[in-house]
Amino acid sequence: MAGDPDAIVIGSGPNGLVAACMLARAGLRVLVCEANPRRWGGALGSEEATLPGFVHDVGAAFFPFPRISPAFRALELEKHVELCFAEFESCHPAPDGSVACISRDLDVCARNFGDPRDxxxxxxxxxxxxxxxxxxxxxxxxxxxxxxxxLKLLPFGIFKLARILLSSGGGLARRLFRGEAARRVMPGLALHVDVGPRDPLGAALGFMLGMTATTGGYSIPRGGAQAMADAMVADLRRHGGEIRLASRVDRILTEGRRAVGVRLADGTELRAARRAVLADTAAASLLLDLVERDLVPRRVVRFMEKFPQGWGTFKVDWALSSPVPWSVPEARRAAVVHAGDSLADLERFTAQVRRGELPDNPYLVVGQQTLADPTRAPAGKHTLWAYSRVPSRPAGGWQAHAQAFADRVDARIEGLAPGFRSTVLARRIVAPPDLEAMDANLVGGDLGGGSNAWHRQLIFRPLFPYFRHRMPVEGLYLCSSYAHPGAGVHGMCGYNAAHVALRDLG
Known part of the structure; x- marks a missing residue:
């Protein structure tokens, strides 16, 4: 790029890439600075992590939003990424043999959601x-x-939606459904982040993940999640933008109280001609480490010093000789399997993690990408991907616990799929410190951009009055999942931040 860019984006996660693409499409010259020396995408990526020929998603893996997110629709992402689907989007089995499944075909869904009435x-x-x-x-x-x-939901729709969103996950499940199989579905989905079944106003995330599974589906990008990041980088380049790998930003450059560029860890200074800097970073990292402290209000500094992160994430990747031999046949045809036995089991799991304990019957999100996309493994072989929510820093540290907890995860799957262990060719453990080392935004293994409790959403994300992406320094915008609307690969944090910046630039 000859001359200074108009705008600089720090970080190339999905939100940073969407922000960069939208700015470039508006005619700005955009430069993205990415710390990773090997690839862009942040937690949206893929690599051969276990054995040669087995491609594993490093973070996000199943995507309801490529078809329905305004950000991805604006980028026409689906034209450039081949999306694959399994017969069932999500399957929720239990050791007692009960099961509930979500399908994009609602007639199929009605027949496979536990009790027929449910x-x-x-x-x-x-x-x-x-x-x-x-x-x-x-x-x-x-x-x-x-x-x-x-206004479009008036007069009655808004009240129905409000009644759902103002419920706890467990309360909504008990109100809607009769059987335990159905009741564990949406509260289980909410545990993708740090929202438990009893949490006030906690129904929103589980409800939305359940509903978007029936519309956008849990799509699987052919070849790996990296295909999505690659498609966005290609769009950026088509519109004149550039991306630099191995370019860690360690300071926001300012003049007066305005951001004018960035300084890289190697000392290189990059100026933004239009004086717009968008940060796809953790909120606390941005306002405590990258910006001079005397430019940030003291109450903001105090809040960021104790910023409410979400739970840690413990992830395991496996290379398998054959598909997982689930006891319930529906699980053998599902993109994602959720292991949560009942509402009581999910409540107990939540309480253990919040006490700082490693759960003894871990809730799992299990991804079976190769059922829909066989290109990710050698012929006849399969990959498997799973995570559980855990304390970020258990007593004694993760080095003392990682192998034993991974064995506990294996045992959990074995209980639902006898013979699973005999299919394992290789296993990779990714504990919370490993996730943070891969992507600095995943602080303590938190994949949700900070806590997703109700009082950390909307105008409180990341904190009032900075919920409209503008930061205390003029020309500086937060475009990561630490901003509204938060967790999930929908690109809307970057999309919204880019539009705010464009309005400010006139």
């Missing part, structure tokens, strides 16, 4: 959601405040 209830809810999804996504994903989408 199946009809879930399918009816999903049909209602399909009719209001654009308005609901407009309310939950766009830059606040979002008045127009609210």
């Amino acid at each position: 199946g009809e209830t879930f399918a009816a809810l999903a049909r209602w959601y399909r009719g209001v999804e654009p308005a609901v996504l407009g309310i939950l994903l766009n830059t606040l405040p979002t008045i127009a989408p609210v």
